[in-house]
Amino acid sequence: MKNVTIYTGPLCNFCDAAKRLLARNNVEYKEINIATVDGAMDEMITKANGKRTIPQIFFDDNHIGGYDDVRALEKENKLLELLK
Template identity: 50%
Template sequence: MAANVEIYTWSICPFCIRAKALLDRKGVDYTEYCLDGDEAGRAKMAQRANGRRSLPQIFIDDRHIGGCDDLHALNAQGKLDPLLAS
């Protein structure tokens, strides 16, 4: 069973594009919440992300992973694939 992956983004955010590209290369199905101009949505995301308002914010099975750099660091450490397989 594949993990439930959610990513909060802005359409023109280069870090969001980079994070989605990594997930796409891995063949991960994810739910994207594009927050362009949606302050209520961003506030909801920040609540889930322990107050972090920067984008992207990524969740795997409701666990807050962090942003683009955090996602790439997990991948470099070999820890991302096991999370995605859970």
């Protein structure tokens, strides 16, 4: 199983939705809150090729995208396959 990292922020409905989606698929993840972790926003922007919106989701070092991207993978039944 790949390591999943999700960069989140305060009062972010898409972040909450992404975490619920991962939880309902029994996916463990590491959450990094860009508002409380020093340097996390810069790290996220660098890893996400300049994307500044949250959430940003990574499987190992592969950038998956935001909530809509992960939801699309789930709808296409590709999410769990990508995590193997």
